[in-house]
Amino acid sequence: MKPLLLATRNKGKLKEIEAILGGGVQLMSLDDYPDAPEVAEDRDTFEGNAIKKAAEVADATGEITLADDSGLEVDTLDGAPGVYSARFSGEGASDESNNE
Template sequence: MDDAPKRLVIATRNAHKTEEIREMIGDRFEVVDVTAFPDLPEVEETGTSFLENATLKALAISREVEGLVLSDDSGLEVDALDGRPGVWSSSFGGEEGNHAKNNERMMREMAGQEVRTARFRCVMVLAEAGEVLAHFDGSVEGRVLDEPSGGGGFGYDPLFAPEGYEQSFSELGAEVKNGMSHRGRALAKVVAWLDEQN
């Protein structure tokens, strides 16, 4: 009988994200990401919701590799901006992945806004052999600050203070952030679901 752990493929090329997930999953699964499969195509995220984008990635990768595939899509939803930037969080400033430009645009659009509530949201999708098995979501409520604060983290972390805190995610540090993050909360649901299947 083969006692080797089942493989879980994370649909990302982001090593930090893979390691974060590996730590939460523990040794129940062999966690790898798409960098282990250099011939896999890039999946274009053409959806208009986190669920659509996460589903696109999970299905595309699960058709190409054996085992379970876990994908996610996440971003910042600002109430005063009608939920924007949402799925376009990483390109909000006009250039994909440019955190400084994204934060500059956020400060411009939020200047003078009294309603500053916002949330980070993450949606994760599990798929196998081209079929969706389940999807999960997690979010953390907070508010957008007037200006960036703190040098840690990435993305909108310097501009986002989670509920119950005066400091930004950048100031609070990785340990506090990861303990309440949208990705951590979604992943906890994934882990619970996987445990139920065994």
């Protein structure tokens, strides 16, 4: 069986996807491909970011690749911060600064 490359270096996300897939798939992560490109998540939707990341990583590695993008969409903020969740408190934001 050909492994599936998850386009992330986030170990928590890797565990989450492994649990969803039920262990029937051999998963790899970007940690297995240190030269894989860092893909800018600059699309207007989560779906757009995920498609871009999967395509660029697949092109660079030649592997079947899965990517996702997620964030917070708050109704009272008209869906914000949305795709900007990771940078909500500014460029170079961290989880800690986003939660302040």
